[in-house]
Amino acid sequence: MTDTRKQLEHLSEIRTLMERSARFLSLSGLSGVWAGACALIGVTLVYSYLEMSPFDAAGRFYSGKFFYYDRALSANKWGMNYEYAFILIAAGVFVAALAGGWFFTARKARKRGERIWDATSRRLLVALMIPLLTGGLLCLALLYRGYISLLAPCTLIFYGLALVNGGKFTLRDVEHLGRFEIALGLLGVYFPGYGLELWTLGFGFLHIVYGLWMYWKYDRKQ
Numbered sequence: 001m002t003d004t005r006k007q008l009e010h011l012s013e014i015r016t017l018m019e020r021s022a023r024f025l026s027l028s029g030l031s032g033v034w035a036g037a038c039a040l041i042g043v044t045l046v047y048s049y050l051e052m053s054p055f056d057a058a059g060r061f062y063s064g065k066f067f068y069y070d071r072a073l074s075a076n077k078w079g080m081n082y083e084y085a086f087i088l089i090a091a092g093v094f095v096a097a098l099a100g101g102w103f104f105t106a107r108k109a110r111k112r113g114e115r116i117w118d119a120t121s122r123r124l125l126v127a128l129m130i131p132l133l134t135g136g137l138l139c140l141a142l143l144y145r146g147y148i149s150l151l152a153p154c155t156l157i158f159y160g161l162a163l164v165n166g167g168k169f170t171l172r173d174v175e176h177l178g179r180f181e182i183a184l185g186l187l188g189v190y191f192p193g194y195g196l197e198l199w200t201l202g203f204g205f206l207h208i209v210y211g212l213w214m215y216w217k218y219d220r221k222q
Helices: 002-022 029-050 068-074 082-112 119-145 148-169 173-190 192-219
Strands: none
Touching: 029 068, 029 082, 029 192, 068 082, 068 148, 068 192, 082 119, 119 148, 148 173, 148 192, 173 192
16 A cells, blocks of 8 residues: 555656646736736726726617717827827736736745746747737737727737637636636627726636636645
8 A cells, every 4th residue: 555655646746747847837826816906907097088987888879878989089188199098008007917927926936946937937928928919919900090999809809819828838727717808808899889898807807806716726725
């Protein structure tokens, strides 16, 4: 029995080493919570800029209220038009989310005695950045052409694709989150008047829920 137990322990250790060499396992659930909080702050700024409230879309088709992208065309607040406002807010959210994600993930990596920057994390970064850069350039083109109604759905779709692609090199839960983001983005394409609300749900609340789940599942015992 003792020999069998030792063999099983050795196999478990070998499996762990193989996973660490193939996957970046130091991704922190708190990174998702932080990203969701940043997204909620960003969307609050968008609503403030447009002088609208969340879920102001209720009854919009029949009441004659403006869609958020209709309001954007005539908005000129804080001394800037909607293009500059949207780009500035999006850039701020991205930088803040990235900085917080790096902090929490680096802290988890130190606890695990692992390096945050190695061949596995580089593969993860490449897998994430290809869809993200493609989607970012497409969204800039849509913004330039005035297709504002497609901005929120497209960011969700390409972000989801990035998570599904990057999930091959990190925790599998990331892939599941990506599928939800894609589904919300596609829903926003068919119902563009609710794109901003779906964006809030996908980047904000869904991030927080998944981040807490991942923290409870992977981080709390470490």
